[in-house]
Amino acid sequence: MGLIDIKARIAKAEKLAGRAPGSAQLIAVSKVQPNARVEAVLEAGHRLFGENKVQEAAGKWPAFQERFPDAEVHLIGPLQSNKARQAMQLFSAIHSVDRPKLATTLARLAQELGQCPDLFVQVNTGEEEQKAGILPAEADAFIKEVRDLDLPLKGLMCIPPVDETPSLHFALLGKIAARNGLEGLSMGMSSDFEEAIALGATHVRVGSAIFGERDYS
Numbered sequence: 001m002g003l004i005d006i007k008a009r010i011a012k013a014e015k016l017a018g019r020a021p022g023s024a025q026l027i028a029v030s031k032v033q034p035n036a037r038v039e040a041v042l043e044a045g046h047r048l049f050g051e052n053k054v055q056e057a058a059g060k061w062p063a064f065q066e067r068f069p070d071a072e073v074h075l076i077g078p079l080q081s082n083k084a085r086q087a088m089q090l091f092s093a094i095h096s097v098d099r100p101k102l103a104t105t106l107a108r109l110a111q112e113l114g115q116c117p118d119l120f121v122q123v124n125t126g127e128e129e130q131k132a133g134i135l136p137a138e139a140d141a142f143i144k145e146v147r148d149l150d151l152p153l154k155g156l157m158c159i160p161p162v163d164e165t166p167s168l169h170f171a172l173l174g175k176i177a178a179r180n181g182l183e184g185l186s187m188g189m190s191s192d193f194e195e196a197i198a199l200g201a202t203h204v205r206v207g208s209a210i211f212g213e214r215d216y217s
């Protein structure tokens with residue numbers, strides 16, 4: 001299956017970059033995939049998954065987690081403030097913190113719940129109108145805001161524009177993280193995760209290369 005091949009390619013990319021084995025974690029992006037495919041990857045022993053919608057994750061992961069209690073899910077898609085509470089209970093990390101209102105909501109809920117998932121600030125490195133994320137020029141100030149709220153900020157995330165060289169975006173994200181003392185870098189998908197690992201990715205988000213194409217019909 002795709003999982004074994006992708007794991008081998010990750011190990012090779014880590015080695016080529018002179019990085020420790022396992023320093024780039026694989027998030028298997030299971031959104032839209034049929035349950036049987038997700039189950040096969042769980043049966044193969046993989047435990048870290050990514051979903052981009054709160055509702056969809058809530059509909060399938062509690063049942064999987066009854067059978068595989070150590071399975072973890074990260075939210076990699078946009079989060080509305082009114083779904084923040086549910087998201088904080090479902091996910092062990094949220095990669096899409098992208099605006100002050102969401103950060104203050106997460107901080108309030110963290111106080112109330114006494115826990116908070118690991119957080120990543122999403123940066124809109126391509127400055128695309130339609131894409132979520134804080135603009136690069138506003139990233140340092142926003143990172144400080146998130147930290148001042150005492151939130152567990154682990155790193156940054158980006159989704160490069162489809163028609164541009166992803167490496168430039170990975171390098172920019174790495175630069176913003178480094179100057180802010182952040183170690184986590186959530187970057188790289190099916191088509192470019194090896195380049196992302198070469199540029200320091202700590203979390204690669206790979207969907208179709210593991211599970212097969214998504215069927216949205």
Ligand SMILES: *Cc1c(COP(=O)(O)O)cnc(C)c1O
Pocket residue numbers: 029031052076077159189190191205206207208209
């Ligand atoms: C769907 C998705 C992925 C996985 O994309 P593939 O091309 O299938 O690997 C990665 N990151 C985000 C944010 C996604 O929404």
